Amino acid sequence: MKNKKLRLLKKLRRILPAEAVLGDEERLRPYECDALSAYRRLPMIAVLPDNVEQVRAVLQLCARERTPVVARGAGTGLSGGALPRTDGVLLVMAKFNRILAVDEHNRTATVQPGVTNLAISEAVAHLGLFYAPDPSSQLACTIGGNVAENSGGVHCLKYGLTVHNIMEVKAVTMDGAVLTLGGRALDAPGFDLAALITGSEGLLGVIVEVTVKLLPRPDTARVLLAAFDRVEKAGDGVAAVIGAGIIPAGLEMMDNPAIRATEEFTGAGYPVEAEAILLCEVDGMAEEVAAQMETVEEMLRQAGAVHIRAARDERERALFWSGRKGAFPAVGRISPDYYCIDGTIPRRELGRVLRRIKELSAEFNLRVANVFHAGDGNLHPLILYDANVPGELERTEQLAAAILGHCVEVGGTITGEHGVGVEKINQMCTQFNARELAQMHAVKSAFDPEGLLNPGKAVPTLARCAEFGAMHVHHGKVAFPELERF
Amino acid sequence: MQTALADFIRETPRGREADAILRKCVHCGLCTATCPTYRLLGNELDSPRGRIYLIKRMLEGAAVGAATQLHLDRCLGCRACESTCPSGVEYGRLLESGKIVAEQNAPQRGAKERALRRLILAVVPHEKRFAFLLRIAQKLAPVLPHRLRAKIPHQRAVPAWPAPRHRRRMVMLRGCVQPAAAPAIDAAAAQLLDEHGVSLLGAGGCCGGVALHLPAAKKGLALARKAIDACWPPVEQGAEAVVVSASGCAVTVKEYAHLLRDDPAYAEKARVVSSLARDLSEVAAALNIIPAIAPRNLRVAFHSPCTLQHGQKITGVVERLLEDAGYTVAATPNHHLCCGSAGTYSLLQPGLSRQLLKNKLHDLHSAAPDLIATANIGCLLHLQSRTATPVRHWVELL
Numbered sequence: 001m002k003n004k005k006l007r008l009l010k011k012l013r014r015i016l017p018a019e020a021v022l023g024d025e026e027r028l029r030p031y032e033c034d035a036l037s038a039y040r041r042l043p044m045i046a047v048l049p050d051n052v053e054q055v056r057a058v059l060q061l062c063a064r065e066r067t068p069v070v071a072r073g074a075g076t077g078l079s080g081g082a083l084p085r086t087d088g089v090l091l092v093m094a095k096f097n098r099i100l101a102v103d104e105h106n107r108t109a110t111v112q113p114g115v116t117n118l119a120i121s122e123a124v125a126h127l128g129l130f131y132a133p134d135p136s137s138q139l140a141c142t143i144g145g146n147v148a149e150n151s152g153g154v155h156c157l158k159y160g161l162t163v164h165n166i167m168e169v170k171a172v173t174m175d176g177a178v179l180t181l182g183g184r185a186l187d188a189p190g191f192d193l194a195a196l197i198t199g200s201e202g203l204l205g206v207i208v209e210v211t212v213k214l215l216p217r218p219d220t221a222r223v224l225l226a227a228f229d230r231v232e233k234a235g236d237g238v239a240a241v242i243g244a245g246i247i248p249a250g251l252e253m254m255d256n257p258a259i260r261a262t263e264e265f266t267g268a269g270y271p272v273e274a275e276a277i278l279l280c281e282v283d284g285m286a287e288e289v290a291a292q293m294e295t296v297e298e299m300l301r302q303a304g305a306v307h308i309r310a311a312r313d314e315r316e317r318a319l320f321w322s323g324r325k326g327a328f329p330a331v332g333r334i335s336p337d338y339y340c341i342d343g344t345i346p347r348r349e350l351g352r353v354l355r356r357i358k359e360l361s362a363e364f365n366l367r368v369a370n371v372f373h374a375g376d377g378n379l380h381p382l383i384l385y386d387a388n389v390p391g392e393l394e395r396t397e398q399l400a401a402a403i404l405g406h407c408v409e410v411g412g413t414i415t416g417e418h419g420v421g422v423e424k425i426n427q428m429c430t431q432f433n434a435r436e437l438a439q440m441h442a443v444k445s446a447f448d449p450e451g452l453l454n455p456g457k458a459v460p461t462l463a464r465c466a467e468f469g470a471m472h473v474h475h476g477k478v479a480f481p482e483l484e485r486f
Numbered sequence: 487m488q489t490a491l492a493d494f495i496r497e498t499p500r501g502r503e504a505d506a507i508l509r510k511c512v513h514c515g516l517c518t519a520t521c522p523t524y525r526l527l528g529n530e531l532d533s534p535r536g537r538i539y540l541i542k543r544m545l546e547g548a549a550v551g552a553a554t555q556l557h558l559d560r561c562l563g564c565r566a567c568e569s570t571c572p573s574g575v576e577y578g579r580l581l582e583s584g585k586i587v588a589e590q591n592a593p594q595r596g597a598k599e600r601a602l603r604r605l606i607l608a609v610v611p612h613e614k615r616f617a618f619l620l621r622i623a624q625k626l627a628p629v630l631p632h633r634l635r636a637k638i639p640h641q642r643a644v645p646a647w648p649a650p651r652h653r654r655r656m657v658m659l660r661g662c663v664q665p666a667a668a669p670a671i672d673a674a675a676a677q678l679l680d681e682h683g684v685s686l687l688g689a690g691g692c693c694g695g696v697a698l699h700l701p702a703a704k705k706g707l708a709l710a711r712k713a714i715d716a717c718w719p720p721v722e723q724g725a726e727a728v729v730v731s732a733s734g735c736a737v738t739v740k741e742y743a744h745l746l747r748d749d750p751a752y753a754e755k756a757r758v759v760s761s762l763a764r765d766l767s768e769v770a771a772a773l774n775i776i777p778a779i780a781p782r783n784l785r786v787a788f789h790s791p792c793t794l795q796h797g798q799k800i801t802g803v804v805e806r807l808l809e810d811a812g813y814t815v816a817a818t819p820n821h822h823l824c825c826g827s828a829g830t831y832s833l834l835q836p837g838l839s840r841q842l843l844k845n846k847l848h849d850l851h852s853a854a855p856d857l858i859a860t861a862n863i864g865c866l867l868h869l870q871s872r873t874a875t876p877v878r879h880w881v882e883l884l
Contacts (some may be wrong), residue, residue, distance in 0.1 A: 026553045030530050030539035037487055037513040075517040095528035116519060140519035265572050330510040332573030387488030
């Protein structure tokens with residue numbers, strides 16, 4: 001192992017400048033985790049290429065040396081997708097931070113994978129355009145990571161996930177081949193491989209270029225904040241708005257612990273006494289927005305909102321959203337650690353599932369703050385724990401598994417937008433049966449026959465599932481086992 | 487984040503503070519986006535989150551190599567990350583501790599680097615020595631190579647400092663570099679205050695910031711005590727505020743209470759001085775200056791120093807003062823980024839500093855300004871070294 005490392009280091013230093021190859025523990029330590037810091041593994045080596053030729057050469061070398069490769073962008077992922085391998089090379093793509101071209105007439109931008117999500121919208125703002133998917137970490141997360149995880153965000157309810165907003169992806173496979181998937185037109189003959197690589201969590205290829213779709217910035221966007229004295233009522237409000245045929249640009253919900261934490265950071269004016277708040281944004285033509293705002297307000301009042309306030313201007317609108325966007329890290333103010341879950345459920349189950357989370361929270365004796373994309377039923381319960389207390393992380397993981405199990409039980413899924421990574425890999429066994437998983441492995445080996453790209457993530461081996469199943473059988477079986485999930 | 491601080495530091499005041507700060511960090515990585523060095527280098531080790539990790543590793547007892555020190559040295563200390571951090575991580579304080587522990591445990595720096603640091607410490611914080619060397623440099627300027635010559639500030643006419651005549655008094659800590667390099671700034675401040683019913687008394691001395699960030703904690707604290715002593719008589723006689731016109735010094739004076747909290751002889755004085763400390767912009771904003779009637783037809787690009795916007799969290803105040811005075815304040819991109827001056831950074835990390843300066847001037851010039859205004863002497867001299875557009879402290883424009 002040590003010899004292999006030395007040999008690899010020597011060869012990598014022929015491909016890359018000395019400061020772009022990290023091999024000692026001191027320099028590698030900060031790379032041992034992404035934003036899911038509960039899971040940590042020191043990589044054998046980390047490299048920081050800055051052009052495609054270097055990426056190809058690194059991958060070819062690692063293929064020859066049968067060394068696993070894990071790609072990493074800004075390391076803001078919440079499912080451990082960029083968790084390194086102790087026997088592998090961490091391929092850091094952060095230096096690929098240039099916007100290559102903006103095509104105003106076709107409304108596309110071609111960018112390198114290390115460009116941050118927000119930087120794209122900023123670069124085209126003067127043209128009245130924007131890139132729609134907006135993960136809460138959009139300030140820092142990279143487009144390469146967004147494609148790999150098929151990231152969502154507040155505005156995905158109306159504008160779709162990453163997969164709906166990209167045209168073309170260039171990726172390098174483990175043997176160094178550069179694939180161009182998708183194209184500059186909206187449809188192309190053959191399989192939609194751009195969609196396949198989106199959300200593939202680095203298992204198929206290393207993304208080196210992305211062409212994204214740009215949308216015209218809506219004339220008007222208005223947001224209102226509704227406060228509720230019971231979480232279930234807020235859930236009803238969500239169902240009512242969607243049921244009225246309105247597609248809000250964003251429909252977000254936060255419960256009391258989350259409200260308190262974020263209010264302290266942003267001073268957004270969130271009512272700290274409320275049990276839940278809904279943020280509902282409507283965008284489009286001014287007249288359309290005005291009419292829809294009236295309907296939304298009426299619906300939420302009927303659902304039992306005790307207090308409704310619309311942002312008066314653009315500044316206040318940004319302030320309302322800043323609280324929601326900074327909500328996860330702001331929880332760092334009320335708890336030393338948090339564990340974020342990413343389940344989805346059918347919207348009508350919202351109230352019931354939230355009640356169940358509350359019960360589970362009491363049962364496991366761990367606080368849970370809820371922040372989530374209510375409009376598309378994508379839950380983000382944050383379990384608050386203290387990693388310095390022995391056993392608390394383990395209890396947290398059990399609680400997370402119980403919550404995700406419940407999501408699947410009511411007809412939902414274990415992940416909406418953060419990806420599976422290492423975090424939810426066991427829950428994949430709950431979601432899919434053996435034949436489905438075998439098909440996923442077949443797709444992986446079509447791109448990466450040796451299984452060297454980000455192994456151990458996203459799709460569990462059948463052996464792993466058997467082990468996990470044996471462990472968890474007594475936790476209660478999944479309801480309606482005869483139903484196909486999805 | 488999980489922490490397990492090593493015995494050597496766990497139960498010390500420094501260790502307890504560091505642990506509390508580290509525990510607040512949730513490792514989300516938002517800070518990387520606004521970090522000037524991460525944006526240039528793309529290496530986690532040159533980001534706030536990476537440096538926090540290096541410091542954590544060091545405080546947990548791992549051996550400290552040259553890498554930890556290098557990446558901590560590369561930090562500008564601009565604290566843009568603190569403005570971005572939703573978890574309230576006090577990065578600046580953690581960095582100071584980290585730098586001190588690294589200084590004690592890392593392998594010795596190279597001879598050239600050590601000599602340069604010693605030279606900086608021997609000259610910069612001592613206003614007389616600095617003034618003497620500056621006068622020689624100004625005399626020699628015509629025969630110096632262009633690159634050096636650009637760094638030497640020109641002498642400008644200095645307005646008279648009005649004699650004290652008002653009952654309202656404030657004391658101004660004048661710092662080390664500014665009285666020699668740009669004496670017009672404090673005189674302009676004294677005139678402005680005098681016109682609005684406040685007499686400004688000057689007190690000499692370096693705030694200690696340069697030494698503290700180097701880090702030379704002992705010397706820095708000694709200078710801080712001297713600065714407190716210099717301000718003390720007017721404070722005792724009822725000065726309303728300790729005014730500082732350089733935002734870099736203002737942020738340091740505001741930290742005195744924290745820095746000297748364990749010094750029995752100075753803790754109380756430091757608390758009083760910090761509580762009275764005001765950036766000049768805060769004082770000016772409270773003067774109720776009557777807005778100009780006619781616009782001046784001059785475009786100003788304002789570079790807000792990191793010590794103003796991130797360190798003291800003062801935003802929009804100077805811009806309003808300039809607009810009230812009739813200037814057009816142009817919006818410029820990347821407003822939150824450091825110009826690369828950062829105390830002694832331009833001397834210690836010249837490569838990165840030059841790159842940041844180039845980017846900053848590019849952003850400022852994009853607004854086609856007639857003038858560039860700023861609020862800190864370091865930024866002022868640094869920006870002026872590479873542009874023909876006049877760079878002034880904002881108070882000189884009022």
